[in-house]
Amino acid sequence: MARSRDDDDKIVTHLIIREKEYPVRLRLYGKGANASSTFILEGVTAGRYNQEVTADTLGDLYKRGMAASKAKTARIALAIQALDTRTVNTDERGYGGKRQFYMRNGTIVGKHTGNGNLLIQWEGRTDVEQYTASGYGSREELYRPMSEDDAKRFAEINEQQNNLVDEERRISERYKYGDVRQAVEIAIERKMSEESTDD
Numbered sequence: 001m002a003r004s005r006d007d008d009d010k011i012v013t014h015l016i017i018r019e020k021e022y023p024v025r026l027r028l029y030g031k032g033a034n035a036s037s038t039f040i041l042e043g044v045t046a047g048r049y050n051q052e053v054t055a056d057t058l059g060d061l062y063k064r065g066m067a068a069s070k071a072k073t074a075r076i077a078l079a080i081q082a083l084d085t086r087t088v089n090t091d092e093r094g095y096g097g098k099r100q101f102y103m104r105n106g107t108i109v110g111k112h113t114g115n116g117n118l119l120i121q122w123e124g125r126t127d128v129e130q131y132t133a134s135g136y137g138s139r140e141e142l143y144r145p146m147s148e149d150d151a152k153r154f155a156e157i158n159e160q161q162n163n164l165v166d167e168e169r170r171i172s173e174r175y176k177y178g179d180v181r182q183a184v185e186i187a188i189e190r191k192m193s194e195e196s197t198d199d
Helices: 058-073 148-175 180-198
Strands: 010-017 020-029 036-046 051-055 078-088 098-111 118-122 129-131
Touching (some): 078 148
Antiparallel strands (some): 078 098, 098 118
């Protein structure tokens, strides 16, 4: 059975990976003849799930740290699309108009070296935006590039759905009882009042 991290994880040295210094922890497992240890590179993660970079020797830890940091700084070009909206047909002051849905084109250019967020450059922009697939800070789903016809139809369908929801909400608000019990009491009072005048 391993002892607690507080007892066993000690910073034993530092490694310089791509001109940046990282602490190295030594984690001990077990006791006596069954004891083992592993080195952990602090501040660098690897793989799809951002696992700790570990190795049995400092030499292997350095190699794995170099590979992990290279993967995070690699520049790629993965084409994507996202559903977006813009306001059209506004007046001269910018008021009114309606939302129009369209597919926005972009390129994933890499991953943020610190937090692992995707880095996206949208078409027509020079800056790069961070995107988190976990939903934190993300506004939209990302899609593989669609054919022009599919992209147009997909945007139209989403616009129609949005308009139907807005229309449903307007009609619902117009006819929805605020307090149906109160409406029943008022109806009963009116009926009783009519009956008393008929007598």
